Amino acid sequence: GAGVSQSPRYKVAKRGQDVALRCDPISGHVSLFWYQQALGQGPEFLTYFQNEAQLDKSGLPSDRFFAERPEGSVSTLKIQRTQQEDSAVYLCASSLVLAKTQETQYFGPGTRLLVL
């Protein structure tokens, strides 16, 4: 497909389990972002990659959150020892060039995570 894809679309985890969320950006897109969106709220920034380099991880809520993009394309967001407060939609976005403030970010459909 031509857009950003994410998998799984839905994930139910028991508290304490580890989860891995995958993002396939648009082919050739240099910049990749992860956002967390609580129900009925706007997305909040988690982390930013430029190719394989993680340039900003200031939005990650705790050290239980880890993201990687080893080959500069697919990215994985991992959450260890999930807690109920981690329940949210996790959105991935990519943009074509080095991300500038006006550069269009294309969002995937998100992964809805529910921690019981």
Next chain:
Amino acid sequence: TQLLEQSPQFLSIQEGENLTVYCNSSSVFSSLQWYRQEPGEGPVLLVTVVTGGEVKKLKRLTFQFGDARKDSSLHITAAQPGDTGLYLCAGAPRGTSYGKLTFGQGTILTVHP
């Protein structure tokens, strides 16, 4: 405290009515963007406003960027049920070196037939 404050948070109107959504901040933005998000989908960019005082039109949607680049508005004329969704404003405060977006909390619009 939200860097971008949107109002109203909820809007329920009848088909054919007009509406305005506001996005305000105490910070200056290089640009502001408006997105629309439908349930189960990611946000989709509607418009980017860059110049203070700029007005952009997209069919029945009119977007305005404040002169001081601290606020923006979205006006919809003759709303239709297909306009239903979550409307988000977003931007990167001036001085941000890359496209790290800050979003408002969103406006949930419901247009009844």
